[in-house]
Amino acid sequence: MNDARSTRDHPRPTLVISKCLELEACRYNGERIRAPFIIRLEGFVELRPVCPEIEIGLGVPRDPIRLVSLGDSPRLTQPSTGRDLTLAMTEFTDSYLSGQHDADGFILKSRSPSCGLTDVKRYHPNGQSSGKGAGMFGGGVMERFPHAAVEDEGRLTNFRLRHHFLTKLFARASFRAVKASGSMARLVRFHSEQKFLLMAYHQGELRRLGRIVANPERHATADVLDAYEEHFSLALAKPARSTSNINVLMHALGYFSDALAAGEKRHFLTALDHYRAKHLALSAPLAIVQSWIARFGQEYLAGQSYFEPYPIPLLELRDSAREVH
Numbered sequence: 001m002n003d004a005r006s007t008r009d010h011p012r013p014t015l016v017i018s019k020c021l022e023l024e025a026c027r028y029n030g031e032r033i034r035a036p037f038i039i040r041l042e043g044f045v046e047l048r049p050v051c052p053e054i055e056i057g058l059g060v061p062r063d064p065i066r067l068v069s070l071g072d073s074p075r076l077t078q079p080s081t082g083r084d085l086t087l088a089m090t091e092f093t094d095s096y097l098s099g100q101h102d103a104d105g106f107i108l109k110s111r112s113p114s115c116g117l118t119d120v121k122r123y124h125p126n127g128q129s130s131g132k133g134a135g136m137f138g139g140g141v142m143e144r145f146p147h148a149a150v151e152d153e154g155r156l157t158n159f160r161l162r163h164h165f166l167t168k169l170f171a172r173a174s175f176r177a178v179k180a181s182g183s184m185a186r187l188v189r190f191h192s193e194q195k196f197l198l199m200a201y202h203q204g205e206l207r208r209l210g211r212i213v214a215n216p217e218r219h220a221t222a223d224v225l226d227a228y229e230e231h232f233s234l235a236l237a238k239p240a241r242s243t244s245n246i247n248v249l250m251h252a253l254g255y256f257s258d259a260l261a262a263g264e265k266r267h268f269l270t271a272l273d274h275y276r277a278k279h280l281a282l283s284a285p286l287a288i289v290q291s292w293i294a295r296f297g298q299e300y301l302a303g304q305s306y307f308e309p310y311p312i313p314l315l316e317l318r319d320s321a322r323e324v325h
């Protein structure tokens, strides 16, 4: 989709989301989690809401459930009734996730014994704490979708993590369209548009992806697309380091250097210093380069996904995802 305030055409990623995040009051206590970011996302992504606990037949409100460590794998139980929900949740997770092959990402509720990704409390059978781990559904997501954009709503309040999540989400959706086309020409164009992004994320994978696209051994297009997908996912596995972002932004400055007044350059370099010192988010120096791209009509940089990896309205910094209503 192309938003009026965006300069690039963006795909509409498919995003599986815990239903209690803003969308439905389906928590055990009949509440929902306030998450303004989700509301903003609605205009730009295809949301697929799911509540695993409702899906296995638990009502609203319901008695809380928890993960109990027994042997190697935890059990999902409801202490007040003594019910063991492990099999029901495992079966639902398997069957639901097997139908989500086109999902580009997931936003799941933190700390939930079902949806949580990393921070879910576990208990010994005697009720004492036994550490933390993944929830049952959240664990299934990470196992089956190791390369998707996967986060919980708590971590997404951090700008750096949210920028990485959205970058990966929209990049995966763009690549999915290229792969579906089966076109080598589209892959070549896609790769050239990702050059600055890959420079920031992973120089080694940038070179590897260049060799895959060049395809000197004349592999079949389907094989080239598979190899590209694998290494593109590896490139985007972790957020880009700030030093890499600074290198890329300095490289971009080179495209405008001769046309800029000394004061403009100084303003940009000061913004980079503030970004390096963590006083400013990446969006600040990025916005300066975006304004130069528009002002000087720099077509090559305008085509680079790095400068607008997702629709601009999603860049907003202020958000609180934890209030309950």
Ligand code: SF4
Pocket (backbone or CB within 6 Å): 018, 019, 020, 021, 026, 027, 028, 050, 051, 052, 053, 054, 109, 112, 114, 115
């Ligand atoms: S955390 Fe997951 S299972 Fe719990 S209410 Fe939200 S969507 Fe449902």
